[in-house]
Amino acid sequence: MFTGIVEELGEVVAVEELGDSSRFRLRGPLVTEDAKHGDSIAVNGVCLTVVDTADGEFTADVMAETLKRSSLGALAAGSRVNLERPMALGGRLGGHLVQGHVDGTGTIVERVPGEHWEIVKIALPAPLARYVVDKGSITVDGVSLTVVEAGDDFFTISLIPTTLALTTLGVKQPGDPVNLEVDVLAKYVERLLGRPGAEEVVA
Secondary structure, three states, X not given: OEOOOOOEEEEEEEEEEEOOEEEEEEEOOOOOOOOOXXXXXXXXXXXXXXXXXXXXXXXXXXXXXXXXXXXXXXXXXXXXXXXXXXXXXXXXXXXXXXXXXXXXXXXXXXXXXXXXXXXXXXXOOHHHHOOOOOOOEEEEOOEEEEEEEEOOOEEEEEEOHXXXXXXXXXXXXXXXXXXXXXXXXXXXXXXXHHOOOHHHHHO
């Protein structure tokens, strides 16, 4: 479980193609300082399992399903990535509950700079739109953000200087893909209300 508060702006060192999967080597001295084999690290919002670590770098295998559902397949050596370690029980929940299970990808449509922030418009797949609401939470490339406006096929977010400086969202441009994870609580509520006997559960 993650919070969507990015700890480190890391970098892809190498990508090894392995048929329908890939092995990534990534640099992240902060997130690897206490990481070991089998631990989880979120990369652009995707929960990956650490295979090994050495000298501030870690290796992770990315399966076909992850490559299909996320934008990780577009990464190459030199790409910058958002990195976050799992939330520690008993710690502060700075963002919202994030699983690192990407629901789909969106596309940056436009960026509108303000005096101290930027408004970014992102197109999203229609099936995900029902989970996005004004002032609700969404994770974009692993960053926990508040929705400013929710449309039928888009939403907007407001990025503060810290987010612009310390995450990849500061350099993403119109046309670039981003990983999206909607609020899991909304999906659970929908599932419960749609099942037989939901009235009894809610009551």
